[in-house]
Amino acid sequence: MGAFETATARRSFLKGLGALAAGASLPAKAQQLLADPGIELHPLPHVISKGAxxxxxxxxxxxxxxxxxAYFGNYSQVNNLSYSQRPAVIARCETDADVSACLKWAQNTNTPFAVRSGGHNYAGFSTTSGLLIDMSPMAKIKADGDRVIIGGGAINVAVYRALERMGRTITHGRCEGVGAAGFLLGGGVGFNMRLHGIGSDLLRSTDLILANGEKVKANATDNSKLLWACRGGGGGNFGVNTSFTVQTYPVSTVTVFILNWSKNQERVLYELLHRLQEAPPGFGCKISATAPTPEQRAQGGDIVISVMGQAHQGTPPLKELFGNLLEQADEPHKIEKDLPYWEAQDFLSEEAFPYFYREQSVFLKTENLTEKAVADMIATARAMPGTSLPSAFKFFQVGGEVNRLAPTDTAFVHRGFDWLFSSEVNWWELRDPPSLVSDNLVWQQQFYDKVRRLTPTGGAYQNFPDPALQDWQSAYYAQNYKDLQKVKAEVDPQFLFRFAQAIKPA
Ligand SMILES: Cc1cc2nc3c(=O)[nH]c(=O)nc-3n(C[C@H](O)[C@H](O)[C@H](O)COP(=O)(O)OP(=O)(O)OC[C@H]3O[C@@H](n4cnc5c(N)ncnc54)[C@H](O)[C@@H]3O)c2cc1C
Known part of the structure; x- marks a missing residue:
């Protein structure tokens, strides 16, 4: 099975599984990797009366x-089942005033809360046992000239449909259920980023309800430092964003491709990383190395290298970009199509049904990825204990327009890199015993530590939060952390918006 097929099969297989919390049943060592021992999982401190x-x-x-x-289960569902938590109540906010009422009520009654849009946070930061402020009803999207105004609770798929009607696009991801709020506030990487910048680079204005219940607008002229912070400072830190105004771009035909290689993995991966970094900004891709499950391995399965992405018009033909690698890709998985932009996105899109996983990320330069380093990654992945689900390590291609801005121009500090590396471990509680999950998480940590040592400067992506990351402040924000703390002190001096890796007021 090719990498793309395995990922799709995994997702279909998991469709409809109920939420089961994994963390509690794992050995202590693995629990620490999933959740920092100091993590505040919002325990409800007291009984809230019905009257309240x-x-x-x-x-x-x-x-x-x-x-x-009815539908409580649907509304409380999170994507990463490791962090499933049942809220006491879900507030389905429809208006700015609803959000403001929730924040004031939570403070008056001393009730913990969390804010949620798409619920795709990797580390449970949008879960609570208290009041869940559910933004998903605030999902209106409307065109505003060459910009789009996106409601604070809209999910990707709704944004895609609205943009399709406009004949325009932004930088967006592939997963239809991811919330625009989390995506934009934490950066937002996608195949268009080398051409247009990351999602938050396109954010022009945003409305927020602050901790004191007041509504403010942040744009280039009003509260510009708050806009700066919302462009990569991470969701849930500065207030509840109720709308986002984002720059859009016209669309045309793109070439989409998914290619797999199941032989010469070390050489193929090295060549892909080094060749594709030369591609012009109209080219965007993600390279994956998918490790087989132990069952697949027993049947002769090995790591599959795959690359998927798109090339805008004006990009040299794939034959030129991939060279001999194109001929060497596995048949019949060689897929290359010219499609109208939004049809192309349907081809590339994914829907990730809830399951158990952990991701760890680091930004890299191509020069970090020597032949030895790449061979070492493949060897390490071959030694992964494995679970019942395939797991991959991936390289999202950055560069191009992402690197036009300086690290301090917005809160998203990660400029000047070529690749965003990310390693995943996926599992399913009913098939994978806690000891096996634990072995995999320990393996992942060692792999990650090794890859991080390749780069003296590469931080971690704040939209792929890792609760085990000890130096998260510098890894996510580097020199911007101090300024983010100052903004936080202005808008949330009492530290109302807090979670395990929340920015602390200066
Ligand atoms: C399957 C999958 C695919 C992904 N693909 C990509 C990708 O292609 N590119 C990419 O960059 N990232 C991707 N991500 C990461 C994703 O961008 C982040 O997890 C993002 O934060 C999720 O946003 P959300 O609204 O769905 O999550 P939520 O869990 O709802 O929220 C994320 C954080 O933002 C806060 N928040 C939510 N709504 C608001 C609001 N209205 N105002 C203020 N704070 C809010 C939450 O409290 C939480 O801290 C993916 C994640 C998954 C699980």
């Missing part, structure tokens, strides 16, 4: 959904 919940319900236009209510 009724007060909130009466103060809101949107619904308050209780555990016995």
């Amino acid at each position: 919940w009724s007060d909130l319900a009466r103060g809101m236009k949107g619904d308050l959904v209780l555990p016995n209510d």
